[in-house]
Amino acid sequence: MYQKNGDRYFVVDGHVHFWDGSPANQRNKYGEGFIGCFYDYHRNLSPEEYVWPREKFERYAEDDLMSDLFDRGHVDVAIFLPTYLTDFYVNGFNTTEQDGAVAERHPGKFIVNGSWDPRDGEDGLRALEALAKRWNLKGAKLYTAEWKGNSKGWKLSDPWSYRYLEKCQELGITNIHVHKGPTIWPLNRDAFDVADVDDAATMFPDLNFIVEHCGLPRLEDFCWIAAQEPNVYGGLAVVMPFIHSRPRYFAQVMGELLYWLGEDRLLFASDYALWHPKWLIERFVDFQLPQDMQEEYGALTPDMKSKILGLNAARLYGLEVPEGTAAAEEERLQPT
Ligand SMILES: [Zn+2]
Numbered sequence: 496m497y498q499k500n501g502d503r504y505f506v507v508d509g510h511v512h513f514w515d516g517s518p519a520n521q522r523n524k525y526g527e528g529f530i531g532c533f534y535d536y537h538r539n540l541s542p543e544e545y546v547w548p549r550e551k552f553e554r555y556a557e558d559d560l561m562s563d564l565f566d567r568g569h570v571d572v573a574i575f576l577p578t579y580l581t582d583f584y585v586n587g588f589n590t591t592e593q594d595g596a597v598a599e600r601h602p603g604k605f606i607v608n609g610s611w612d613p614r615d616g617e618d619g620l621r622a623l624e625a626l627a628k629r630w631n632l633k634g635a636k637l638y639t640a641e642w643k644g645n646s647k648g649w650k651l652s653d654p655w656s657y658r659y660l661e662k663c664q665e666l667g668i669t670n671i672h673v674h675k676g677p678t679i680w681p682l683n684r685d686a687f688d689v690a691d692v693d694d695a696a697t698m699f700p701d702l703n704f705i706v707e708h709c710g711l712p713r714l715e716d717f718c719w720i721a722a723q724e725p726n727v728y729g730g731l732a733v734v735m736p737f738i739h740s741r742p743r744y745f746a747q748v749m750g751e752l753l754y755w756l757g758e759d760r761l762l763f764a765s766d767y768a769l770w771h772p773k774w775l776i777e778r779f780v781d782f783q784l785p786q787d788m789q790e791e792y793g794a795l796t797p798d799m800k801s802k803i804l805g806l807n808a809a810r811l812y813g814l815e816v817p818e819g820t821a822a823a824e825e826e827r828l829q830p831t
Contacts, residue, residue: 497569497804498815500778502797506822507562507808508573508772510672510707510732510764513597514589517554525642525681526583532680537769545771555768557597563779565818568765568772571805572814574606576636576672576707596631606812608634608672611663614653616644620662627666633812634670635663636707640686640820648686651695659698670703670811671695676708676733677716689717694723705762708733714748718755719791728811729756732766735775738782746784750760750792758799762808776804818821 516530534552547555563693564570575594579587588592591609598605609632611623626632627716640648649657651673662670675692678684689710696704707730710717721727729752737745750752752761763779767770784792801820 496571496820497776497780497788499777500797502571502780502801503819504644504719504742504776504780504801505805505809505816506569506571506776507763507770507785507812507814508568508570508767509705509730509762509808510576511560511564511573512578512589512769513557513560514553514578514585514768515584515593515785516527516552516588517550518539518588520554521582522583522585526580529580529583529588529679529682533769536677536679536733540740542739542774545774547768550552552714552766552768555585558598560597560767561601561604562774563771564767567766569776570765570772572606572809572813573604574608574634574764575809576608577610579610579612579695580638580641581609581710582641591626591630606633608636608670610636610638611659612638612641612643613649613653613659616655620658622665623659623662627668631769632666632668634672634705635668637671639673639675640684643683647683647697651691656695657698657829660695660702664699664701670705671702672730673703674707674712675713676706689720692717692727693720694722696720696727701727702726703728704728705730705811707764709748709752711748718751721755721760722755727756728760728762728807730762730764732764732769734761735765736770738775738778744783745782746788746792749795750784750788753795753799754792758782758802759807761803762811763804769775 521527524723565574577589577591581587595607598607609626675689703726705728708730765775
């Protein structure tokens with residue numbers, strides 16, 4: 496657990512990758528462009544000392560992953576979110592099987608999530624069943640802007656999506672992570688629009704919808720949807736790095752999220768290897784909203800940070816939390 500000023504934080508990184516974006520795996524110019532766009536996000540929003548050379552960013556070693564997350568990075572448990580992109584990459588960008596192989600070599604460190612695509616129809620439903628059984632899935636990552644042949648995306652509210660969400664419910668895949676956020680070349684921003692989460696969340700109240708990247712740049716849409724849907728959560732990947740480059744913007748986004756969703760529905764995430772969890776966690780634990788903003792939004796307490804950094808994700812995934820975290824202490828001290 497990460498410790499600072501006498502507070503202890505159990506850290507769950509809610510969104511990590513082990514990808515292969517190297518030229519050998521690129522199928523076409525889109526594969527080359529996609530990882531190039533990722534690299535620009537990495538380069539522009541990381542502190543200088545954390546910027547990797549492009550070759551390393553395209554394909555990093557398992558040793559880097561393990562030491563960056565767990566040795567240097569303060570992470571206790573990390574959640575793999577696969578991104579297939581098989582139209583762009585020969586073996587996929589990072590599949591469930593590739594993630595699962597790493598997870599099996601390091602027991603207790605990772606949660607392996609699956610994925611599905613409603614355009615795969617009946618065959619895909621059967622494949623999802625097999626995947627769920629093989630990896631004991633509790634969650635899935637969805638990528639609504641993914642290209643498939645002539646199609647440039649799909650919606651959560653499509654009839655076939657509902658067949659898949661019903662299947663998730665049946666299989667106990669209760670955590671639906673859906674990328675609703677920044678576009679990445681050559682994908683379309685509008686295919687990542689957050690609006691379709693609204694109906695899906697209403698129709699499937701037993702599923703948790705973790706909206707990765709909080710709908711950015713449509714933060715307001717996301718907040719107004721989440722305020723109405725108690726099973727909608729905000730995944731903080733891509734929000735977090737602004738703590739370095741745009742601290743006031745970060746404070747404003749966090750203030751809005753805390754106002755509309757509250758401290759129990761936000762999940763820390765690095766999106767490794769886009770950003771390194773070490774500096775994100777250290778900066779976040781030290782972070783406070785500027786004084787003038789606190790008057791409107793209130794302050795960030797160690798208790799809130801503790802929930803956001805790990806306790807909320809632990810609750811969704813049924814992880815055991817060691818004793819003595821900041822929020823657990825606070826609860827212990829409060830008379831019941
Ligand atoms: Zn990601």
